[in-house]
Amino acid sequence: MQRAIRPGAGPEPSDVRIVVLNYNGGELTERCLRHLRQVELARGEVQLVCLDNGSTDGSIERVEEGFPDVEVRRLGHNGGFTANNAGLEDLEGIRYVGLLNNDAFAEPGWLQPLVDALDDDPALGAVSSKLVLAPRFRSVAVQAPPFDPGPTDRRTLGVMVRGAEVDGVDVWRDAHLGEGGWGREVDRQGPFEWSRPDAVVRVPVPDDDRPVEVVLTLQARSEVTVVLDGGDGPVEVAVGPTPTRVGVTVTSPSYDVLNNVGSIVFDDGAGADRGWLERDEGQYDEPAEVFAWCGGSVLLRPEYLRDVGLLDERFFLYYEDTDLSWRGRARGWRYRTEPTSVARHVHAASSGEGSEVFAFHVERNRLLMLVKDAPWRLALAQVWRYLLVSASYGRRDVVRPVLGARRPDVLVVRRRARSFAGFLRLLPAMLADRRALRRRQLVSDAELQAWLVRR
Numbered sequence: 001m002q003r004a005i006r007p008g009a010g011p012e013p014s015d016v017r018i019v020v021l022n023y024n025g026g027e028l029t030e031r032c033l034r035h036l037r038q039v040e041l042a043r044g045e046v047q048l049v050c051l052d053n054g055s056t057d058g059s060i061e062r063v064e065e066g067f068p069d070v071e072v073r074r075l076g077h078n079g080g081f082t083a084n085n086a087g088l089e090d091l092e093g094i095r096y097v098g099l100l101n102n103d104a105f106a107e108p109g110w111l112q113p114l115v116d117a118l119d120d121d122p123a124l125g126a127v128s129s130k131l132v133l134a135p136r137f138r139s140v141a142v143q144a145p146p147f148d149p150g151p152t153d154r155r156t157l158g159v160m161v162r163g164a165e166v167d168g169v170d171v172w173r174d175a176h177l178g179e180g181g182w183g184r185e186v187d188r189q190g191p192f193e194w195s196r197p198d199a200v201v202r203v204p205v206p207d208d209d210r211p212v213e214v215v216l217t218l219q220a221r222s223e224v225t226v227v228l229d230g231g232d233g234p235v236e237v238a239v240g241p242t243p244t245r246v247g248v249t250v251t252s253p254s255y256d257v258l259n260n261v262g263s264i265v266f267d268d269g270a271g272a273d274r275g276w277l278e279r280d281e282g283q284y285d286e287p288a289e290v291f292a293w294c295g296g297s298v299l300l301r302p303e304y305l306r307d308v309g310l311l312d313e314r315f316f317l318y319y320e321d322t323d324l325s326w327r328g329r330a331r332g333w334r335y336r337t338e339p340t341s342v343a344r345h346v347h348a349a350s351s352g353e354g355s356e357v358f359a360f361h362v363e364r365n366r367l368l369m370l371v372k373d374a375p376w377r378l379a380l381a382q383v384w385r386y387l388l389v390s391a392s393y394g395r396r397d398v399v400r401p402v403l404g405a406r407r408p409d410v411l412v413v414r415r416r417a418r419s420f421a422g423f424l425r426l427l428p429a430m431l432a433d434r435r436a437l438r439r440r441q442l443v444s445d446a447e448l449q450a451w452l453v454r455r
Helices: 026-036 059-066 081-087 111-120 302-308 320-330 356-373 376-403 411-440 445-449
Strands: 015-022 046-052 071-074 094-100 104-106 124-133 136-143 160-166 181-187 190-195 198-205 212-219 224-229 235-239 244-250 258-260 263-265 271-273 297-300 334-345
Touching (some): 015 026, 015 081, 015 111, 026 059, 046 059, 046 081, 059 071, 081 094, 081 320, 094 111, 094 302, 111 124, 111 297, 111 334, 124 320, 136 212, 160 198, 198 212, 212 235, 235 244, 258 271, 297 302, 302 320, 356 411, 376 411
Parallel strands (some): 015 046, 015 094, 046 071, 124 334
Antiparallel strands (some): 094 297, 104 334, 124 258, 124 297, 136 224, 160 190, 160 212, 181 190, 212 244, 224 235, 263 271
């Protein structure tokens, strides 16, 4: 059941709107809304708006039936993350407007600290929560002989991790290697992650202290001995070119892992989550000014949106919040974190990190954002570098296998080509936007570039 947005009760806007975007979110969306029902506000009311991106799983019908206090807006099609714009408009009577991912859920006390932060500093355009990954984790140490992948790949590798189970339940989607890994990749056998020679595989676990049985699926380029330790002492296992399931009892204590405490941009223009995959040991528990806010859990000032504009709907997924942050920075707006506001997040539940959808939009949109917002030297350097790296993959995965009478692997090359073609299609529009943004820019490129983080 839909209801109209109610104006504020007094001369000053008093209500806070929280927008949740649903796309086949199932129980995750319902859990998100259940938690939001519990948030409290010292002044005004909390308006909950659920936008639906054309879901077909019955989730939005269940929201309409089970949450009569939530305003549902059916958008009729999948507009990606940028469909949140439908909740960032018509803000009459709205003091602040927040975004919370449907695959996240707010912990008690999530909202008021965000409101207080914006109340205290009118120059803030947005305040980000502390996002932690939804489950708690335990560690399995993995030691493997170093493997040199060759002159075109400068990484030092250990073994490939292809799967993880806890007490017989597949948890590979949520497991990760943190600083001990090289990030998710995909080949013909599916998603995997290369470890470093000394790594830690973090597996999501039940929230109790009992020992758990963890089974990892490991693979190596040649026969090697790998040492695993889940807290009961080291165990040696043989791993080779055929994926091998190896088990270990894990008794190490559980802990939280950070997802985002504000966003950063590296000096090559790549956006990143501040604190990504670090153990939460309180290292980010002081509020801090950041270059960008994260759209997964944020409270925004309507005046900021009216000045800078909304999410760029051509981005669809990824980098749209960083683009809007950069545009606001150029206009003089500031952003900060409020770590006492905590939400737990099921990372990449919709698109799947390492998926084709994820990779296409991340690679394309980084280039779009740089052409639109960044100094020319940085933008042109990264477009050229993208072409060089793509050519390097082409030599490694296509040319060399063909010359060696082996089957080529075109997966990465084809994906990067698709991303670049998508970039070229939108390039004229980005250049037009760049000219318009430059005319309104108040902060110098040098000052903005000083925020970029060296890798």
